[in-house]
Amino acid sequence: MRIAAVVGARPNFVKIAPILAALRDRSEARTTLIHTGQHYDVRMSEAFFANLEIPTPDVNLDVRSGTAAAQIAGVMERLEPVLAESRPDVVVVVGDVNSTIAAALTAVKVGVPVAHVEAGLRSFDRSMPEEINRVLTDAISDLLFTTEPAAQGNLAREGIPAQRVHFVGNVMIDTLFRYRERAEQSPILATLGVQPGAYAALTLHRPSNVDSAEALGRMVSAVARIQAEIPVVFPVHPRTRQRLAGMDGSLPALPGLRLIDPLPYLDFVCLMAHARCVLTDSGGIQEETTALGIPCLTLRTSTERPITVARGTNRVVGVEPEAIFSAWRQIAEGRWPAGELPELWDGKAAERIVRILLGAAR
Ligand code: UD1
Numbered sequence: 001m002r003i004a005a006v007v008g009a010r011p012n013f014v015k016i017a018p019i020l021a022a023l024r025d026r027s028e029a030r031t032t033l034i035h036t037g038q039h040y041d042v043r044m045s046e047a048f049f050a051n052l053e054i055p056t057p058d059v060n061l062d063v064r065s066g067t068a069a070a071q072i073a074g075v076m077e078r079l080e081p082v083l084a085e086s087r088p089d090v091v092v093v094v095g096d097v098n099s100t101i102a103a104a105l106t107a108v109k110v111g112v113p114v115a116h117v118e119a120g121l122r123s124f125d126r127s128m129p130e131e132i133n134r135v136l137t138d139a140i141s142d143l144l145f146t147t148e149p150a151a152q153g154n155l156a157r158e159g160i161p162a163q164r165v166h167f168v169g170n171v172m173i174d175t176l177f178r179y180r181e182r183a184e185q186s187p188i189l190a191t192l193g194v195q196p197g198a199y200a201a202l203t204l205h206r207p208s209n210v211d212s213a214e215a216l217g218r219m220v221s222a223v224a225r226i227q228a229e230i231p232v233v234f235p236v237h238p239r240t241r242q243r244l245a246g247m248d249g250s251l252p253a254l255p256g257l258r259l260i261d262p263l264p265y266l267d268f269v270c271l272m273a274h275a276r277c278v279l280t281d282s283g284g285i286q287e288e289t290t291a292l293g294i295p296c297l298t299l300r301t302s303t304e305r306p307i308t309v310a311r312g313t314n315r316v317v318g319v320e321p322e323a324i325f326s327a328w329r330q331i332a333e334g335r336w337p338a339g340e341l342p343e344l345w346d347g348k349a350a351e352r353i354v355r356i357l358l359g360a361a362r
Contacts, residue, residue, distance in 0.1 A: 008038035008099025018174035018350035047264035075102035119144035120151025121304035169344030186270035205237035227256030313339035
């Protein structure tokens, strides 16, 4: 069976790694890895390939940044001849980024079946770029692999036939468990001069939180209060870096806030694993903190990953500084649930996916 796996942005790399590893052990599969080039900075891309032992991509489409339409169109134009010539038996896409929908749509147009890993998640907020990517990718996928029960319900409501949908668990957690011990060797805490359990970690990159000065200002006010009580380590995504640069001059001095470059995977896992809490607007980090048992404040008004709230350590606290600060106070006072591991988040999701993928070819 010939499989083409397409990845483009940072969270994709974390999700594809265990699938590629599981495919390597199967002699009946031949896998081609295609990088769209959506993320191209060393820190957003190569550092992840190295940490996660992902082979160098067979093809790099090198689309880089642009508007969403330019990015999606760029991937489609460059991917079409690659798929038309190689004609794989299936194209595997992961997550919900622009590269995901672009690759899925291209595959369908050239007549190659699509398998979507992390299908069925819904924030029910259509102003979120990823929500559109999720709904559209699922609508045109032939095989849909889900991480949590809510996804099954969402897909059923959208009329996706149940026989296409497989609840397999979470490949991002496969990667976390695989590298958790190695991440302990990271020198990042010493490098930053922070003590285990005595700092908070922050990530922010959603357009809704960083693209307008008003929204970014709200985040800064919330963080301003928290960093007065505990050091806050903030690896800054390139998008957010650009927006913060635009606010220069109006930013208050915040001595407890440490702005650093985006971290490679192992350093970031180490940073999360020893944090007092994590504040984030990322999707994947909500899941990783649940698996690590670290309190997570999601700085959004919705989540597409409800299991992290129902079972895990995540709370969707919204974007108002007062609400964010009061959630932090609950953590500081030790009033936070320990959470538990969601069903099938056991490090074996990729094996299940590969078994089903290869079974489907017979
Ligand atoms: C994308 C995904 C988001 C994911 C995030 C993880 C979409 C719609 N969004 O958001 O779901 O959580 O990746 O990081 O696909 N840039 C660089 N270097 C890079 C990549 C980006 O400088 O390697 C800058 C570019 O100026 C670009 C901006 O960051 O315009 C945003 O990048 P883009 O890929 O459009 O979206 P992300 O915000 O990274």
